[in-house]
Amino acid sequence: MSQADFWILSIPSNGGSNSDLQDDLEYALVSGSTKLIQIVSPFNVPLFKVESLDVLINQNEQLAKQDTQCSAALSKTTEVIKSLVSTSSEELKDYFLVDGRTPLEYITSFQWNASRFRLSKSITDLSQSLTSEALALENDIRSRQTNFQQASSAYQSIQKKKSGNLSQRSLASIVRKEDVIVDSDYMTNIFIAVPLNAEKKFLSSYETLTNLVIPRSAQKLDQDEEFALYTVIVFKRSAEEFTSKLREQRYTVRDFTFESGLRETEQTEFDNAAEKEKHIRSSLLRYAKIAFSEIFQHWVHLKCLLVYVESVLRYGLPPDFSSVVFQPIEKADKKIKALLNQKYSYLEQNTSRNSKASDDMNASLDESMAGLNLHEEYLPYVLFTVPTKSFNY
Template sequence: MSQADFWILSIPSNGGANSDLQDDLDYSLVSGSTKLVQSVGPFNVPLFKVESLDVLINQNEQLAKQDAQFSASLSKIAEVIKSLVSPASDELKEYFLVEGKTPLEYITSFQWNTSRFRITSSITDILHNLTSEVLTLENDIRTRQSNFQQASNAYQSVQKKKRGNLSQKSLASIVRNEDVLLGSDYMTNIFVAVPLNAEKNFLASYETLANLVIPRSAKKLAQDDEYALYTVIVFKKSAEEFASKLREQRYTVRDFTFESGLRESEQNEFDDADEKQKHLRSSLLRYAKVAFSEIFQHWVHLKCLSVYVESVLRYGLPPDFSSVVFQPAEKAEKKIKEILNQRYSYLEQNTSRPSKVSDDMNANLNESMAGLNLHEEYLPYVLFSIPTKSFNH
């Protein structure tokens, strides 16, 4: 658990309320010269349908599996957002809101959404609904990201034509109608990028590099920091030889054929590619913002289910436990666990209570708990974390 985690703690309430546990932890963790947590708030868990022990154990396993999946989905969406919005931008935090609240505000004020996830449904059905909705959102994000990436690659490809030096960039915006010989059956233009430090030598030698080069036909069309762009008129039957000789001299022959309207066509291609990638980027960001909010809500609802199921497995029936949420101070996790372990050590000998509903089921719970590894680290109480480090801005 990292310093940015929220912790959800559940212990038997013995008929008490969340506020009693909250007061207890306020005294243990908040008061004093060194605050181990800033505050402790209630984490309200409704009563869900409880089925057989086998079903509870299976639900617990499925909840743990989907917990990891939901967390991974949120991390992927966070990466998408961060790849499109500058970390220095004030707008970044707006993409990590949950129903208009920060993750911190949402978690500490969490209430089960009964209109979307009816508590009259079975836990299995609720989990199925949560999972299917998250999967749909994740697939939609993946599709939108793929579409944007394709558009972005296409835009970069078109943009390369406008970038680079004269040995690389498109000549459509440079060569004009008056720069080329049009309508000749016998002669053609060769375009060549000449390094500036070789320009003098080129002008002195180009006429003799091949037969049938038109004397004094070299015309300088453009210059940048590295190259000068020339066109030379040659007879078509010697064009290949002339181009070969130019390459031998380390000049860059540009494969370019002038066409009327090419400049406008290339500009339109660039504008269309730019508009498309901007539109898809904007669409992806809007959807990622919605998806983050939705999946985060689903994730916290799943945590709520996990708290309920494991609390029933730990403490028995009927469900009677209190749960709170808090955020450990930096480097205080170890100390907090020491206090909690000492404060609730009695739970190790009292993992289940007498049941007014089903003595048989509680007996089965007691039998099964000894061999059931509910946590990678065994604790006498129920403790879940909500890692939010990647979403804090």
């Protein structure tokens, strides 16, 4: 299935229905020599409460802003899910379900949820409720993501201590009690990460870097692909000078004091951090999956309000229009718009409103609409896009 976006089209009914418009589009865009759309379905728009003309125009402007806000909330939720799940389409599609259905299935069988969003409410109240709920979910997602990032950062920091090279990693799992001098008033161990290509030089020179270095005390404790880890015994009063000389020679002095049980303590810290990161990740992913479903539903309901309000503004009162949702094939946008422009060109010259409408109100509507730019690109019909490429698997 193509991952192209969906389009919602609305035109005056002229005695027809959504199904008639569906048949009309299928004939024009599917049955010809070149198939231009993947699927077309009726888009059912209920009757909403229409207040004054000024309110209707304000609602149209507000709905456009709220549509953008909901779209951004959905994009953020999508981004979070993709950051937590592998890029496998099979795995990802399970997280992009809407009320148990794929986005395609949901939008092509859309019905206004009157039990949650009562039609007795005004368009303003409905749009504010839809938007505020969607944004609240987005805020929760952002907060949970911050918690996850903090837990992940803490885990990675501890993991780096365990998995880095010998110039970085913790020495608790390497140094044993028998490798060090414990509770001495005069002597101490210095731990040095020596580059492998400088190992011979180090062994031949460390005894002469300062006074009070115990001869032949260098002991190799471990080695990786880059460094060898040594401990050298020195008198405490020369330790600072010795470490300074080591750094001058570009050796890495490791600040480490042996403590009994430190290895077990660090392992417990690592295990706890790993478990916390895993728990918060799972919780965030579960919540993001629920949030995606909810925000998508709210977003399509807002699209429904947009279609209604702009159709009334464009075609007049009482509301009498048909609407469908369809999915163009990729890169067919220009061809489809050209065909639609040609097919519905009569709407541009149709200056008369529905004869059943109030003549006074429609005259006022014409005057107000003259200065209202409903589309950046003017079209003689109502058309909205529903971008779904990023999660339509």
